[in-house]
Amino acid sequence: MELFSAQFLLFLSAAWCVYMALGRVAPAYQWTALLGASLVFYGVAGGWQSMAFVVLAALVTWGAALGLEKLEARCKEERKATADRAEKKAVKARYQVRKRLVLIGALAICLGVLGYLKYWDTILHYLMPSAGTLGLVLPLGISFFTFQATGYVIDVYNGKEAAEPDFAKHLLFVSYFPQLIQGPINKHRTLAAQLTAPHAPDAHGMRRGALRLALGIFKKFSIAIMLQKTVGEIFGNVDAAIPGALVVVGLLAYNAQLYGDFSGGIDMVEGVSELFGIQMDQNFRQPYFSTSLADFWTRWHVSLGAWMRDYVFYPIALTKPFQALGKWAGAHWGRHIGRTIGACIANVIVFLLVGLWHGAQAHYLVWGLYNGVIVALADLFKPLFDRMAEALHVNREGRAWHAFAILRTFIVVTIGRYFDCMPVVGDALICLRNTFANFMPVPWGQMLEALGFTKGLIPGRVLLCIAVVLVIDYLYEKGMDVRERFLALPAPVRFIVYLVLGFFVVSSLNHVSEVGGGFMYANF
Amino acid sequence: MRTSKLRSALVALVFIVIAALANMGLTYALEPYGTITELIWSQYRALEPGQIDTLCLGSSYAHRSFDPAAIDSTLGSTSFNFATPAQSLDCSYDAIELAIHEHGVQRVILGLGIETLPEKPWINTYITFKQAQMEGMGLSESIATFLQIPLHGSFSGGAASLGAFFPWAYNHVSLNPSAVLANIEARRTLSLEEAAAANDEAMTAFGMGYCNYDTHLPYNWIAPGQVSANRWDVSQPDPENLDALMRILALCESEGVELYVVVTPRPSFEVLGFGDVYPANMSELQQIVEAGGGTYLDMNLVHADVYAPLDDDFGDPEHFNPVGAARFSEALGSLIARIEAGDDVAADFYTYDGWDAYLTSLDRISIVNFTATAVDGGIEADAVAYTGDPSQVLYRFSVVDENGDLEVIRDWSPDAHLSLAREGHGTCTIHVDARLADSPAEVDRSYQDLVLY
Structure with a gap:
């Protein structure tokens, strides 16, 4: 069941009606309607067999969190019972080991299942290329619900979160249907309480939700779907002669397609969630207005970035060896390097893991490494860049510099996309080479004819839709609450806008038949 | 408060009505008037009850293969061609059921190809078929037929399930003012037949559901991407199609109707392109049909x-032109007449088990083409000649200069691979000729293409 289908609209309407009706008659149990809807959605969209994985992740993390809390309580009791300081320390150490074992056990089960299903076939292929794959099928959204559930256990372990005693409520946190397809990876502290709190129909909130849902549909169908075939055709048969100009057009289209697909999908599910009065964690903040790569990664797939920061980056950067390395580097190479070297290495590791999260294929690892190294180098050489800017009298507060920084970041991100959108590293390298060494060997028209693009590459209407999304993002970037402003417009004006945007969406439906209506990030 | 809510609801209702009217307007203006499917349905509806005894149907393979007049001339039947473009098997089922009910047809000729079972139904043609089917139906029947679109197993759960509500999204005229205005004008002033003729001047409507295009297959210009084996994934039959075929078999058997499942002919490169997959898939189909009581004719x-x-019988790689369809239909009619007279025609066919005998019978080159890949320092080209025994083929490669003149770069040899050195980057037109070693002609088939290096 795709999000833009007659069946999902029916399902959504039914789920909403039951949820609101239950809220009226038994507000304390209103959340059970969401749980029921989530399980039905997963069963239909992801397959009933796959639901075992959601339940397993919920069961393991629920049990582990309760275990951790019990161990913590016992630890406190035993420490209270003794007056001896050394004994208190020993008790704490003993329980710390037990807690760590529980945490490692839970993580090993959840991440082990994810790793096995996601990577085992690829590893087998690398180790024994001639052997067939096991044909493992990745359950829908497994990366997302696994990360969300394990993040919760780590928070309980760190004492930042209280364990949820009710398994059904925890199952709802893990399986809440809008987040299942492609995230966002919600934090327990921001989502769980909302899920179980009663909600009455709120006309304004629903209008906001419906508008966000509509914007998401517009991005997904009028942009991403319309570009999918073109991008596939451009990068489907890369050979040594692929002209750089075509590669650049392909990458620009891929940038737009990926953004339309992922942020559009997120807008859709966030909008759906808002219809129920529930705000999920933000996943995008106008990423194409970033002024550096590090900035980009705080705006693109925000929830994954936050997960990686909290559960990988800090735990690595704050370990004793990294602290010691920082001190040593500070003493030998200066204060700045000493302060940043640990974070730089941790960043490279984090981005390698982000690459691996996308898949075990070499191109994702190169893509992750590229991002990690650029972010690390930018951090490491910051004083040098500052001195250069000073020497050249560059005004870094001005608009021109800001625009330059946005453009520079876009180019840096796009170079990374070579390794993201092409499944073979060799193809990405050919494309990268030809971008500079073989940009336009023959006139554009002749080139398209030779490559069989008889109908042109990108329809003008798609460019128009991209411009609309860019303007909306620009207004958000300027601090405007675009949805609020739009909802304040006279109803006939809003209606006309809906009709025009609806025309673009509906007229793209025929392309869905060719390329399918699934989301790219649902595969991760 | 109450008044305000009521007012909001009324405003919303007004907007919904306007949106629905706009959608209807778009459907009227953009959805092409006079499609082949509409035309065929209207011709079917014009039949007198009991007027036909034979129903031909299927997708475009069938539509452009079965000439009712030619079949009738040898079979002595009164047949109607109810095949429509990309007709799915469940639509075929509906048509058969209708024709049995309304005309008591005694014979059904279902035309198909190797792609029919694996290829999922197409939403655009499915909508057109269902819309034409709904014409003249009562409200409840119309609603039931309409709901078949979003509930169809191939479309349910996807964006296509919304297609029924926006038919113009799937079938529309060119989105330019003159085409839209012409479509509206046609709706206002032309009959269905006139509009269908105006839509495509190359099309001729022959009556009894049959129409065809007078085109000729250019054998020397068939690119690899035009060969069906390179376009369709035939690895798995679609469960919905398989189910529909079983239902057709069961329906015909229970109604005492003779069902002929006919694999329509194509140029031999189309069959050869599938390699061993063809006999493997088609023998499975044969077993299904024969187990279900049908007669299978490849x-x-x-x-x-x-x-x-x-050669001249084909309009494109998958379809006959009118002359080809007439020749084929006469032959098919004769064959069915012999079967119904009790003849065993099995000996007239090559079998899937004896595939080599079929290959041996293909003693001509059907087409030749090549695929080319640019590598550092040149181009690598691999030619493919489609014939029963490729080891007997000789190839000659040339490059075409700016004036269109050929310069032979490698004379006749059995080597199908060419490495062409090129410095820098640019385009180059490569030409390949192919001939069988014992062919009396200097060249049997040729192909050329522009290659970027």
Whole structure:
């Protein structure tokens, strides 16, 4: 069941009606309607067999969190019972080991299942290329619900979160249907309480939700779907002669397609969630207005970035060896390097893991490494860049510099996309080479004819839709609450806008038949 | 408060009505008037009850293969061609059921190809078929037929399930003002037949559901991407199609209707392109059909003394032109007449088990083409000649200069691979000729293409 289908609209309407009706008659149990809807959605969209994985992740993390809390309580009791300081320390150490074992056990089960299903076939292929794959099928959204559930256990372990005693409520946190397809990876502290709190129909909130849902549909169908075939055709048969100009057009289209697909999908599910009065964690903040790569990664797939920061980056950067390395580097190479070297290495590791999260294929690892190294180098050489800017009298507060920084970041991100959108590293390298060494060997028209693009590459209407999304993002970037402003417009004006945007969406439906209506990030 | 809510609801209702009217307006203006499917349905509805005894149907393979007049001339039947473009098997089922009910047809000729079972139904043609089917139905029947679109197993759960509500999204005229205005004008002033003729001047409507295009297959210009084996994934039959075929078999058996499942002929490169997949898939289909009580006829495998298509019979790689369809239909009619007279025609066909005998019978080159890959320092090209025994083929490679003149770069040899050195980057037109070693002609088939290096 795709999000833009007659069946999902029916399902959504039914789920909403039951949820609101239950809220009226038994507000304390209103959340059970969401749980029921989530399980039905997963069963239909992801397959009933796959639901075992959601339940397993919920069961393991629920049990582990309760275990951790019990161990913590016992630890406190035993420490209270003794007056001896050394004994208190020993008790704490003993329980710390037990807690760590529980945490490692839970993580090993959840991440082990994810790793096995996601990577085992690829590893087998690398180790024994001639052997067939096991044909493992990745359950829908497994990366997302696994990360969300394990993040919760780590928070309980760190004492930042209280364990949820009710398994059904925890199952709802893990399986809440809008987040299942492609995230966002919600934090327990921001989502769980909302899920179980009663909600009455709120006309304004629903209008906001419906508008966000509509914007998401517009991005997904009028942009991403319309570009999918073109991008596939451009990068489907890369050979040594692929002209750089075509590669650049392909990458620009891929940038737009990926953004339309992922942020559009997120807008859709966030909008759906808002219809129920529930705000999920933000996943995008106008990423194409970033002024550096590090900035980009705080705006693109925000929830994954936050997960990686909290559960990988800090735990690595704050370990004793990294602290010691920082001190040593500070003493030998200066204060700045000493302060940043640990974070730089941790960043490279984090981005390698982000690459691996996308898949075990070499191109994702190169893509992750590229991002990690650029972010690390930018951090490491910051004083040098500052001195250069000073020497050249560059005004870094001005608009021109800001625009330059946005453009520079876009180019840096796009170079990374070579390794993201092409499944073979060799193809990405050919494309990268030809971008500079073989940009336009023959006139554009002749080139398209030779490559069989008889109908042109990108329809003008798609460019128009991209411009609309860019303007909306620009207004958000300027601090405007675009949805609020739009909802304040006279109803006939809003209606006309809906009709025009609806025309673009509906007229793209025929392309869905060719390329399918699934989301790219649902595969991760 | 109450008044305000009521007012909001009324405003919303007004907007919904306007949106629905706009959608209807778009459907009227953009959805092409006079499609082949509409035309066929209207011709079917014009039949008198009991007027036909034979129903031909299927997708475009069938539509452009079965000439009712030619079939009737040899079979002595009164047939109607109810095949429509990309007709799915469940639509075929509906048509058969209708024709049995309304005309008591005694014979059904279902035309198909190797792609029919694996290829999922197409939403655009499915909508057109259902819309035409709904014409003249009562409200409840219309609603039930309409709901078949979003509930269809191939569309349910996807964006296509919304297609029923926005038919113009799937079938529309060119989105330019003159085309839209012409479509509206046609709706206002032309009959269905006139509009269908105006839509495509190359099309001729012959009556009894049959229409065709007078085109000729250019054998020397068939690119690899035009060969069906390179376009369709035939690895798995679609469960919905398989189910529909079983239902058709069961329906015909229970109604005492003779069902002929006919694999319509194509140029031999189309069959050869699938390699061993063709006999493997089609023998499975044969078993299904025969187990269900149908008669299976793969007209690609019929012996040349019974029927052999000519090069000029084909309009494109998958379809006949009118002359080809008439020749084929006469032959098919005769064959069915013999079957119904009690003849055993099995000996007139090559079999899937004896595939080598079929290959041996293909003693001409059907087409040649090549794929080219640019590598550092040049181009690597691999030619493919489609014939029963490729080891007998000789190739000659040339490059075409700016004036269109050929410069032979490698004379006749059995080597199908060419490495062409090129410095820098640019384009180059490569030409390949192919001939069988014992061919009396200097060149049997040729192909050329522009290659970027």
